[in-house]
Amino acid sequence: VGDLLLVDFSSLSYFFFSVLLSCGNPALSPEYIVAFNGYFTAKARSDFISTALRSSDAANWRIVPRKNPASDYPSDFEVVQIRQATRNSLFTLQDHPYIKRVTPQRKVFRSLKFTDDPRAPCNDGRWTQKWQSWQSSRPLRRTSLSLGSGFWHATGRHSSRRLLRAIPRHVAQILQADVLWQMGHTGSGVKVAVFDTGLSEKHPHFKNVKERTNWTNEKTLDDGLGHGTFVAGVIASMRECQGFAPDSELHIFRVFTNNQVSYTSWFLDAFNYAILKKIDVLNLSIGGPDFMDHPFVDKVWELTANRVIMVSAIGNDGPLYGTLNNPADQMDVIGVGGIDFEDNIARFSSRGMTTWELPGGYGRVKPDIVTYGSGVRGSGMKEGCRSLSGTSVASPVVAGAVTLLASTVQNRELVNPASMKQALIASARRLPGVNMFEQGHGKLDLLKAYQILNSYHPQASLSPSYIDLTECPYMWPYCSQPIYYGGMPTIVNVTILNGMGVTGRIVDKPIWQPYLPQNGDHIDVAISYSPVLWPWAGYLAVSISVAKKAASWEGIAQGHVMVTVASPAQNDAGGELTSTVKLPVKVKIIPTPPRSKRVLWDQYHNLRYPPGYFPRDNLRMKNDPLDWNGDHIHTNFRDMYQHLRSMGYFVEVLGAPITCFDASQYGTLLMVDSEEEYFPEEVTKLRRDIDNGLSLIIFSDWYNTSVMRKVKFYDENTRQWWMPDTGGANVPALNDLISVWGMAFSDGLYEGDFTMADHDMYYASGCSIARFPEDGIVIGQALKDQGLEVLKQETMVVDNVPILGLYQTPSEGAGRIALYGDSNCIDDSHRQKGVKPCIFFCTEQWGNPDFIFTCQTLLSKATYNEKIPAILQFSPMSRKSFSAVCGFRL
Numbered sequence: 001v002g003d004l005l006l007v008d009f010s011s012l013s014y015f016f017f018s019v020l021l022s023c024g025n026p027a028l029s030p031e032y033i034v035a036f037n038g039y040f041t042a043k044a045r046s047d048f049i050s051t052a053l054r055s056s057d058a059a060n061w062r063i064v065p066r067k068n069p070a071s072d073y074p075s076d077f078e079v080v081q082i083r084q085a086t087r088n089s090l091f092t093l094q095d096h097p098y099i100k101r102v103t104p105q106r107k108v109f110r111s112l113k114f115t116d117d118p119r120a121p122c123n124d125g126r127w128t129q130k131w132q133s134w135q136s137s138r139p140l141r142r143t144s145l146s147l148g149s150g151f152w153h154a155t156g157r158h159s160s161r162r163l164l165r166a167i168p169r170h171v172a173q174i175l176q177a178d179v180l181w182q183m184g185h186t187g188s189g190v191k192v193a194v195f196d197t198g199l200s201e202k203h204p205h206f207k208n209v210k211e212r213t214n215w216t217n218e219k220t221l222d223d224g225l226g227h228g229t230f231v232a233g234v235i236a237s238m239r240e241c242q243g244f245a246p247d248s249e250l251h252i253f254r255v256f257t258n259n260q261v262s263y264t265s266w267f268l269d270a271f272n273y274a275i276l277k278k279i280d281v282l283n284l285s286i287g288g289p290d291f292m293d294h295p296f297v298d299k300v301w302e303l304t305a306n307r308v309i310m311v312s313a314i315g316n317d318g319p320l321y322g323t324l325n326n327p328a329d330q331m332d333v334i335g336v337g338g339i340d341f342e343d344n345i346a347r348f349s350s351r352g353m354t355t356w357e358l359p360g361g362y363g364r365v366k367p368d369i370v371t372y373g374s375g376v377r378g379s380g381m382k383e384g385c386r387s388l389s390g391t392s393v394a395s396p397v398v399a400g401a402v403t404l405l406a407s408t409v410q411n412r413e414l415v416n417p418a419s420m421k422q423a424l425i426a427s428a429r430r431l432p433g434v435n436m437f438e439q440g441h442g443k444l445d446l447l448k449a450y451q452i453l454n455s456y457h458p459q460a461s462l463s464p465s466y467i468d469l470t471e472c473p474y475m476w477p478y479c480s481q482p483i484y485y486g487g488m489p490t491i492v493n494v495t496i497l498n499g500m501g502v503t504g505r506i507v508d509k510p511i512w513q514p515y516l517p518q519n520g521d522h523i524d525v526a527i528s529y530s531p532v533l534w535p536w537a538g539y540l541a542v543s544i545s546v547a548k549k550a551a552s553w554e555g556i557a558q559g560h561v562m563v564t565v566a567s568p569a570q571n572d573a574g575g576e577l578t579s580t581v582k583l584p585v586k587v588k589i590i591p592t593p594p595r596s597k598r599v600l601w602d603q604y605h606n607l608r609y610p611p612g613y614f615p616r617d618n619l620r621m622k623n624d625p626l627d628w629n630g631d632h633i634h635t636n637f638r639d640m641y642q643h644l645r646s647m648g649y650f651v652e653v654l655g656a657p658i659t660c661f662d663a664s665q666y667g668t669l670l671m672v673d674s675e676e677e678y679f680p681e682e683v684t685k686l687r688r689d690i691d692n693g694l695s696l697i698i699f700s701d702w703y704n705t706s707v708m709r710k711v712k713f714y715d716e717n718t719r720q721w722w723m724p725d726t727g728g729a730n731v732p733a734l735n736d737l738i739s740v741w742g743m744a745f746s747d748g749l750y751e752g753d754f755t756m757a758d759h760d761m762y763y764a765s766g767c768s769i770a771r772f773p774e775d776g777i778v779i780g781q782a783l784k785d786q787g788l789e790v791l792k793q794e795t796m797v798v799d800n801v802p803i804l805g806l807y808q809t810p811s812e813g814a815g816r817i818a819l820y821g822d823s824n825c826i827d828d829s830h831r832q833k834g835v836k837p838c839i840f841f842c843t844e845q846w847g848n849p850d851f852i853f854t855c856q857t858l859l860s861k862a863t864y865n866e867k868i869p870a871i872l873q874f875s876p877m878s879r880k881s882f883s884a885v886c887g888f889r890l
Contacts (some may be wrong), residue, residue: 187245233379338373
C-alpha cells in the first residue's frame with residue numbers, strides 16, 4: 001500500500017522541520033518566529049541569532065524588519081527569513097541558551113461570514129431566516145467567528161417577526177446595563193483593547209478612543225470591512241446601538257488587513273504592546289483549532305499573567321462537539337458561546353469538550369458562559385447600526401459587560417482574570433435542558449455578577465463546582481452511563497480558578513473524603529493536579545472507579561474532594577493567602593454488565609490534534625483540506641455513542657495502548673479512523689484477545705500515496721508545499737494489525753451513493769478490502785473510482801467493490817472481526833445531508849455486540865449472484881449461518 005512518513009508526535013517543532021525541509025519551494029524563503037527566554041533589545045536579539053547561525057550551514061538569512069508601535073521597545077521574539085534552511089541550522093537556533101523555541105511564521109486568514117442589508121433602516125430589528133446544513137470548518141487559520149444576521153437557526157416555535165417585536169432594542173439594555181448606568185457606572189477608567197480590523201478616526205459612536213494602532217502591512221488605521229467597528233460598538237458605543245461601557249478607554253489594534261490577512265508575528269507584537277499599555281480587558285473575536293500554536297498560546301498566558309482579562313469567542317463550528325477554538329478554550333481565558341433571543345443555544349456555537357487532554361484524559365468544560373450572539377445590533381462601519389450573528393458577536397457582549405463590571409469595583413486590585421471569571425460563572429443562569437458542553441455555566445447575568453464582584457474576597461473556586469454523574473442532561477455525557485466495577489475510570493477534569501494571585505500551589509494533596517452513610521466507600525477516587533497554578537488557574541483531574549466490594553451492588557455513592565490552594569500575599573505583605581474548596585462527588589453504580597454488552601472505543605490511536613497535514617476523510621470537502629477534528633466517541637462520533645447507549649450497550653474509552661486493558665471484560669473493541677501505528681506487543685496481544693473471545697470492528701478510510709501527492713497544497717504559513725503524512729486513516733498500520741487473519745485493506749479510493757435494504761448510504765472517500773479469508777463474508781457495491789477521478793479527472797464505476805467484511809475466527813469461543821472501508825457514515829462532521837448513518841446493530845443471533853451494521857441495512861440480495869468475484873465467495877457453512885441470521889439466502 002505504501003510507506004507512512006513517521007512523525008515524532010512528542011515534538012511539534014520536529015514535525016515542522018521535517019515538513020519544511022522535505023517539501024520546500026526554493027523560490028521562496030520561509031520565515032520563522034524565533035522566541036527568546038526574555039525581553040531583549042533589537043541589537044541583542046540580532047547578536048544571539050548571528051551567534052547561533054554562525055556555526056551552522058544556514059545560508060542567506062536575514063531578520064525581517066517589523067515597523068510598528070512596539071518596535072521601540074524590547075521584544076521577546078524575532079522573525080527570521082532563511083533561504084536555504086536545514087534541519088541542522090534550525091536545531092542550532094533552538095539550542096542557543098537564550099532562544100526558547102523556533103516555529104514557522106503563520107499567515108492567518110479571516111473569513112467574515114456576515115450579511116448586511118443596506119436597505120434596512122437603523123432601528124428596524126427584522127432579520128431573515130435561512131436554513132442551512134451546518135458542517136464543521138476547522139481551518140489552519142484563525143478566523144472571525146461572526147455570521148450574518150440571516151444565518152442563525154430559529155427554533156420553529158415562533159416567527160422571527162413576532163419574536164423581535166417582543167424584545168428590547170439593544171443588547172446592553174436586554175442585559176440591564178442601564179441599571180448600572182443609572183448608578184453612575186459607565187466603564188470609566190477601564191482600558192479595553194479591540195483586536196480586529198480597525199476603526200475610522202471620526203466615527204460618531206465613540207467619544208473616548210485613546211489610541212488606534214496598526215500592526216498590518218497596510219498604511220491605514222481605518223476599518224475597511226466593518227467587523228472591528230461592530231465589535232467596538234457593542235463594547236463602547238455611546239449612541240444609537242449603545243454599547244455596555246461608553247466611557248471606557250478604547251484602544252484599537254488593527255491586526256487584520258482589508259484582505260482579511262494577518263500573521264502570528266503581528267499578534268505577538270500587538271500583544272506585547274497591550275502589556276506595555278497596561279490594558280485591562282482585551283476582546284479577541286477570532287479563533288482557531290490550533291491550541292498547539294506555541295508562540296500564540298504562550299503569549300496569551302503572558303497577557304493574562306499581566307492581569308489582562310481576555311475574552312474570546314468559542315467558535316462557530318456548532319452544532320458539532322469537540323470544536324472549541326483557541327484561545328477561548330484556555331483555562332485563563334473567558335470563552336464565550338452564543339444564544340439567540342429565545343435563550344436557545346445558537347446552532348453555530350461550538351460545543352465542548354476541550355481536546356487538549358486527549359487521549360489520556362478527558363476534556364474540560366467550555367465555553368465558560370453564553371450570551372446573545374444571534375441578530376445582535378452594533379455600530380455600522382461609518383455610522384448607523386447593523387445586525388450580525390456569531391460567537392464573535394457574543395464575545396464583545398461579554399467583553400463590554402466585563403469592562404462595565406470592572407468600572408464598578410472600587411478596589412481595582414481585586415479585579416483580575418480569575419476573579420472576573422469567578423464572578424461571571426457564579427452568577428450565570430443555568431439554561432434548562434442544555435448540557436454543560438453547550439452552555440458552560442449558563443447565561444450571562446450582569447446584575448448578579450455585579451453583586452458578586454462587589455462583595456468579592458480573594459479565593460479559589462472550581463469549574464465545574466461539583467461532579468454529579470446522575471444529573472441529566474446538564475452533565476452529559478457523564479450522566480448518560482452509570483459506572484461499574486472493572487470499567488475504565490471515569491475522568492473529570494476540573495479547572496481550578498485562583499482569584500488570590502497569578503501564581504499558586506496546592507497545599508499538601510487533595511483529599512478524598514467518602515460519605516460512609518451515602519456509600520462513599522463503594523468508589524475509589526484518584527486525583528492528579530497542577531503542581532503550579534499559573535496563570536490564575538490549574539487543573540484537578542478526578543478519576544473515579546468502583547471498588548471491588550460493589551461489583552454486584554446498585555445505588556448512589558457520594559463524597560467530596562477537599563482542595564486547599566495557597567498564593568503569595570499581594571503588595572509585598574509577606575506570607576500566603578489560602579483558600580479551601582470542596583468538590584462534591586455523586587455517582588450511580590450498577591452491577592458489572594455482561595461482557596457482551598461492553599464496547600471499548602480505542603482513543604489511543606486517534607489523533608487528538610493534527611501535528612501535520614492530515615487530509616480530510618472525505619475528499620469532496622475541498623473548502624478545507626485538513627482534518628482538525630479530535631476524534632472521540634463524545635465529539636464527532638456522538639450520535640453513534642448515543643445509539644449504542646440506546647441499544648443497551650456500555651461504551652468505555654481506552655486512552656492507553658492495547659496492551660493496557662483486560663480484554664476478558666469486553667465483547668468488542670471498536671477502532672475508527674486510526675492514524676497512529678501499533679506496537680508489535682499490541683499486535684500480539686490483540687491476536688490473543690480475539691482468540692479468547694474479543695470481537696473487533698474496524699472502520700478504515702482511504703490511503704493512496706499517489707492521491708496523497710496529488711492533494712498536496714501550498715501553505716502560505718510556511719511558504720512550502722505540504723504533503724499529507726497519511727491518508728484518511730493509517731491503512732499500512734491497520735494492515736499490520738490484521739494481517740495475521742489474512743486480511744488487508746487496499747489503496748483503492750472509492751465514492752458513491754447506494755441503497756441497501758431501502759436504506760440510503762454514502763461511501764465517502766473510502767478504501768476497499770484487498771484480502772479476506774475465504775470462509776468469511778464480503779459484501780460489495782458499485783462505486784465510483786475516486787482515485788482515478790483525482791489523479792486523471794476520469795470517471796469510472798467499478799462493480800462489486802468489496803467494502804464490508806464479516807469473519808468468525810475459527811478457534812472455539814473466539815471473537816469475530818468486521819471491516820468497513822469508510823468511517824464517514826458514523827462521523828457527525830462528515831455526514832452528508834439526507835444520508836442516514838450506518839449506526840445499527842446486528843440481531844442478537846449474529847452475536848451480541850459484535851457489528852455496528854444490521855444485516856437488513858447493509859446487505860442487499862441484488863448484490864449477490866453466483867458469478868461474483870472469488871473474493872466475494874463464501875463457504876457453505878458461512879452462507880448457511882448468514883442466511884439464518886439475515887433472513888434470506890445468498
